[in-house]
Amino acid sequence: MIVANRKSLSEILDMVKDCNKILVAGCKGCVTVCNVGGLKEVQVLASCLKIARKKDGGKPLEVEEILLERQCDPEYIEQVKDTVGNYDAVVSMACGVGPQFLSEAYPNQKFYPAVNTTFFGGAVAHGIWEERCAGCGTCIIHYFDGLCPIARCSKSLMNGPCGGSSHGKCEIAEDLDCIWDMIVKKKMAQGRLDDLRYLTPAKDWRTARDGGPRRSIREELTK
Amino acid sequence: MSEDFEPKILAFCCKYCAYAAADLAGSMRLSYPPNVKVIQIPCTGRIDIVHILKAIEDGADGVYVAGCMEGDCHFVSGNLRARKRVEYVKKTLTELGIEPERVEIYNLSSAMGPRFAEIAHEMTDRIRKLGPTPVKTRTV
Structure with missing residues (x-):
């Protein structure tokens, strides 16, 4: 899933400082699963914003809440077409895709992102998410027994480990596993260490962000 | 702060401990603040x-959650989860410039009627010192 973190309340409050009535729009997709922009988080943010504005008798803020099925599909974005104009601004709690889809659909309205979109990952424990995929566009994890050196090595090394690997940890943080240490240990456990004699050539990054914004077209699905 | 400020305090009490302790406090004829x-x-x-947050938004001067002793939760770990949530609210209130002491969590057992009354006094005194909530509402 796409993992995100909510922006600080002061940042969000600054975005809506001139507003009297806003809509906080959550998303039932990835941000619900990573507990950042689902129903509960929409309620919490709405309440926080109202508290902040009621504090010391400030200008009251009317906050309405909505939870869209997804904010990355036009058919769900359409669900607010009759009401989106009723607000001074819309605060989207979806990943970075949400406020952009909303902005494109409703060019006259202001949309603010309430979250910082961080990475593609999963929950390793309750409340803890870790990065697993960098969306490089050319998956190579089968060469490394299901462990991705692009997303999980700090240097995205194709031939590791580097000298910064110590006792299974990466030099950038004591609690960060060195993925190359894990790859080597897994190869040893599976008796396939010889695989690593193969020198992986430089990666073609054109399929990643380096090739510019990407587009995926599936002819069989297009109208 | 005005002399006649009477805090409005909300206490979320677990039925297996704090609420039963409140009953016991009543049976023991212990008085605690009507706030x-x-x-x-x-x-x-x-x-x-x-x-x-809703309680704070609607004008409560203080809110506390009272649950079982740690390790004695009837549902194993509900009180531990509640503690983390109260801590989250405290952090949120700090971010909003509101005293985090307005929110608290206590642990007690159903046999601790006097402790229930003590907590009610403690929280009322604390909020009285802090003064009325800065969150202004027309009706509470």
Whole structure:
């Protein structure tokens, strides 16, 4: 899933400082699963914003809440077409895709992102998410027994480990596993260490962000 | 702060401990401040961040959650979850420039009637010192 973190309340409050009535729009997709922009988080943010504005008798803020099925599909974005104009601004709690889809659909309205979109990952424990995929566009994890050196090595090394690997940890943080240490240990456990004699050539990054914004077209699905 | 400020305090009390302790305090004829309004909950684990925030939003001067002793939760770990949620609300209130001491969590058992009354006094005194909530509402 796409993992995100909510922006600080002061940042969000600054975005809506001139507003009297806003809509906080959550998303039932990835941000619900990573507990950042689902129903509960929409309620919490709405309440926080109202508290902040009621504090010391400030200008009251009317906050309405909505939870869209997804904010990355036009058919769900359409669900607010009759009401989106009723607000001074819309605060989207979806990943970075949400406020952009909303902005494109409703060019006259202001949309603010309430979250910082961080990475593609999963929950390793309750409340803890870790990065697993960098969306490089050319998956190579089968060469490394299901462990991705692009997303999980700090240097995205194709031939590791580097000298910064110590006792299974990466030099950038004591609690960060060195993925190359894990790859080597897994190869040893599976008796396939010889695989690593193969020198992986430089990666073609054109399929990643380096090739510019990407587009995926599936002819069989297009109208 | 005005001399006649009477705090409005909400107490979310677990039915297996704090609420029973409140009953016991009553049976023991212990008095505690009428500022505390008790709401029975099935377990403190039922309390969500938004419940506490809503109380603050609607003008409560203080809110506390009272659950079982740690390790004795009827639902194993509800009180531990509640503690984390109360801590989250405290951080949120700090971010909003509101005293985090307005929100608290206590642990007690159903046999601790006097402790229930003591907590009610403690929280009322604390909020009295802090003064009225800076969150202004027309009606509470």
